[in-house]
Amino acid sequence: MIKVKDLKRCYGTGDTAVRALKGVSFEINKGEFVAIMGASGSGKTTLLRILALLDDATGGEYTIRGLKVSSLPEAERSYYRLTQVGYIFQDYALINEMSAAENVYLLSLMEGKSKKESYRTALEALEKVGLKGKHDRVPDELSGGEKQRVAIARAIAKKPDILFADEPCANLDTANSKQVLDVFKDLNEKYGQTIVMVTHEPWHIEYVDRVITFKDGSLLSDEKKVKEPGSVKD
Amino acid sequence: MINDIRVGALIAYCSVKRGNKKTLIFIVFVLSLIFMNLVFLPSMIGGLLGLFTGFMQDYPYGDIVIEPTGDNTYINNADNVLKKVRAVEGVRAATKRLDVGASINHKQKVVGVTITGMLPTEEYEISRYPYIISEGDFLSDLSRDEIIIGAMIAGAGFGSEIYDNLGEVRPGAFVDVTYSNGVKRTYKVKGIMEGTFEVVDLNALVHYKEIEDVYGLEGKEATSVVVRVKEQGTEAQIQDKIREAGVNEQIFTWADKSESLIRQAMQSMGAIDTMSKIVSLIVGAALVLIIIYINVLNRKKEIGILKAVGITPRSIVLSYAFLSTFYVSLGISAGLVLYLSLMLYFQANPVTFYETMEVRPVIDPVLLVQSVVTMLTLSVVAGILPAWSVSRESILKAIWGR
Numbered sequence: 001m002i003k004v005k006d007l008k009r010c011y012g013t014g015d016t017a018v019r020a021l022k023g024v025s026f027e028i029n030k031g032e033f034v035a036i037m038g039a040s041g042s043g044k045t046t047l048l049r050i051l052a053l054l055d056d057a058t059g060g061e062y063t064i065r066g067l068k069v070s071s072l073p074e075a076e077r078s079y080y081r082l083t084q085v086g087y088i089f090q091d092y093a094l095i096n097e098m099s100a101a102e103n104v105y106l107l108s109l110m111e112g113k114s115k116k117e118s119y120r121t122a123l124e125a126l127e128k129v130g131l132k133g134k135h136d137r138v139p140d141e142l143s144g145g146e147k148q149r150v151a152i153a154r155a156i157a158k159k160p161d162i163l164f165a166d167e168p169c170a171n172l173d174t175a176n177s178k179q180v181l182d183v184f185k186d187l188n189e190k191y192g193q194t195i196v197m198v199t200h201e202p203w204h205i206e207y208v209d210r211v212i213t214f215k216d217g218s219l220l221s222d223e224k225k226v227k228e229p230g231s232v233k234d
Numbered sequence: 235m236i237n238d239i240r241v242g243a244l245i246a247y248c249s250v251k252r253g254n255k256k257t258l259i260f261i262v263f264v265l266s267l268i269f270m271n272l273v274f275l276p277s278m279i280g281g282l283l284g285l286f287t288g289f290m291q292d293y294p295y296g297d298i299v300i301e302p303t304g305d306n307t308y309i310n311n312a313d314n315v316l317k318k319v320r321a322v323e324g325v326r327a328a329t330k331r332l333d334v335g336a337s338i339n340h341k342q343k344v345v346g347v348t349i350t351g352m353l354p355t356e357e358y359e360i361s362r363y364p365y366i367i368s369e370g371d372f373l374s375d376l377s378r379d380e381i382i383i384g385a386m387i388a389g390a391g392f393g394s395e396i397y398d399n400l401g402e403v404r405p406g407a408f409v410d411v412t413y414s415n416g417v418k419r420t421y422k423v424k425g426i427m428e429g430t431f432e433v434v435d436l437n438a439l440v441h442y443k444e445i446e447d448v449y450g451l452e453g454k455e456a457t458s459v460v461v462r463v464k465e466q467g468t469e470a471q472i473q474d475k476i477r478e479a480g481v482n483e484q485i486f487t488w489a490d491k492s493e494s495l496i497r498q499a500m501q502s503m504g505a506i507d508t509m510s511k512i513v514s515l516i517v518g519a520a521l522v523l524i525i526i527y528i529n530v531l532n533r534k535k536e537i538g539i540l541k542a543v544g545i546t547p548r549s550i551v552l553s554y555a556f557l558s559t560f561y562v563s564l565g566i567s568a569g570l571v572l573y574l575s576l577m578l579y580f581q582a583n584p585v586t587f588y589e590t591m592e593v594r595p596v597i598d599p600v601l602l603v604q605s606v607v608t609m610l611t612l613s614v615v616a617g618i619l620p621a622w623s624v625s626r627e628s629i630l631k632a633i634w635g636r
């Protein structure tokens with residue numbers, strides 16, 4: 001599904017240049033639920049942004065479903081972001097002047113769905129992340145965890161091919177984290193949703209199939225988990 | 235495209251609905267002032283010009299004025315011209331006049347004037363001269379050794395501080411007049427006229443026959459034939475008809491005259507008018523641009539997020555076009571209310587120039603439409619430009635600033 005080859009990203013030039021990704025290669029298969037771990041500053045966010053077409057690599061290449069998406073024209077990149085990938089930002093990135101429902105609804109509207117259907121999809125997605133009844137609130141009226149869940153709803157409402165999540169549980173307590181991870185697990189198992197999730201929490205590992213660890217912009221380890229029977233509910 | 239419009243409209247709607255209301259009010263207020271600035275001064279100047287051309291009609295030129303061709307001093311056979319003119323349909327009245335240069339002398343004081351020789355009874359139908367006598371009486375058909383003097387030269391009215399005057403000449407006083415051909419006459423002042431307008435108040439009037447006598451004319455010459463029409467607005471048609479009736483002198487409508495006057499005497503006023511319009515437009519454009527630009531900068535992050543989740547740049551730009559059109563429409567509406575209230579106020583309380591000239595602003599619908607269209611066009615451009623430039627920035631830069 002995703003093939004990454006010798007991917008590099010260097011911020012800035014000259015002496016102050018930061019080599020955030022120093023040439024990483026790996027593949028992610030369809031339907032995998034992958035955790036990306038590593039110390040702060042090891043390049044996790046950088047990688048995710050590039051794969052979601054929010055940023056461009058400075059070296060190497062990658063394909064998604066065999067397509068070199070990075071060389072698409074801007075209009076198609078935009079359409080790809082809209083329809084193929086869901087991205088959950090480390091800092092929510094909601095539109096403050098829009099209610100929870102509108103934040104989600106906007107994307108279906110952009111896709112060309114009818115108002116009614118867009119609204120229904122948005123409510124469904126919000127319900128899935130446990131925000132039933134809070135769809136009319138604007139981000140300022142929601143807690144950090146709730147905002148994060150709106151962002152998650154926005155990303156999953158369109159049922160994207162791949163879901164990228166940058167520390168989706170960073171602002172959630174354990175109970176809420178579990179709820180979110182359950183949603184992910186559910187999507188992954190029921191719909192074969194491919195998920196790439198950045199996380200710091202070791203206990204999240206029990207939800208995923210595979211853990212890729214970064215260190216200083218390079219791949220440190222890549223472990224496929226052997227599922228222990230009974231450790232995660234089927 | 236239809237999706238872009240729907241999404242753009244939703245973004246604009248949400249940002250108005252949930253945006254800061256104080257900011258909205260402030261923006262609308264500033265825009266209304268910009269609009270006012272665009273239309274107010276031209277209205278005042280329009281009023282002043284209207285007043286000025288009104289004077290031109292009421293005193294020297296009537297609705298149509300016939301003047302000698304080429305280098306001729308006089309219209310030859312003015313009576314024949316008058317006969318032809320009076321026969322033209324739509325002409326209400328016509329008369330002949332003789333304008334000459336002279337100096338008036340009273341107790342060692344001398345002023346130069348234009349003296350108009352006129353037929354007093356005919357003037358009642360032609361001009362406002364008979365109606366602006368502030369002291370004494372107007373000329374009559376029998377007035378031969380009598381003169382009417384403008385208030386400014388008489389030293390009575392306003393403006394006597396600015397211009398040379400005879401120093402408090404009253405009706406009944408005697409003045410000596412020396413005509414341009416050297417002939418001297420003594421006249422009794424019959425009245426003082428006050429038209430609150432230099433062209434009138436710096437002049438003097440005598441009977442037509444006086445000028446004829448002094449210059450040895452034979453009852454057929456005139457320096458102008460002044461015509462009034464039955465219906466305002468028909469001047470141009472009647473001008474043609476007079477030509478067709480065989481009048482070979484120069485024929486002007488009051489509009490021709492005031493046009494050349496505006497070009498000449500009022501040139502500075504016209505220049506101020508145009509300059510004020512251009513300056514208002516530039517200031518207005520800059521302000522609209524700044525307001526929208528600040529607005530866009532404040533939402534740079536939002537624009538980045540919208541792009542990141544796959545909203546097309548076109549929808550984003552459209553949302554700003556909608557937003558700025560909305561702001562400016564509100565601004566124009568508020569500006570119109572403000573403008574019309576001010577117009578009402580100045581209709582009731584005209585601005586006074588030269589102490590006596592009351593200027594009421596005129597509402598020019600063409601100017602209003604022009605200004606509305608200009609403001610709207612400007613706003614759309616001013617709204618789109620900054621949004622367009624930000625929406626082209628990289629997502630990283632827009633959201634995280636680097």
Ligand SMILES: Nc1ncnc2c1ncn2[C@@H]1O[C@H](COP(=O)(O)OP(=O)(O)OP(=O)(O)O)[C@@H](O)[C@H]1O
Pocket residue numbers: 011012018019020038039040041042043044045046047630636
């Ligand atoms: N826009 C940028 N300009 C310059 N340097 C950057 C930029 N974004 C990230 N970096 C640098 O690149 C390196 C990797 O950053 P990245 O955000 O990918 O780390 P991360 O693994 O996501 O860290 P964390 O766990 O703290 O979120 C860091 O050293 C960071 O300072």
Ligand SMILES: [Mg+2]
Pocket residue numbers: 044045046090166
């Ligand atoms: Mg990060």
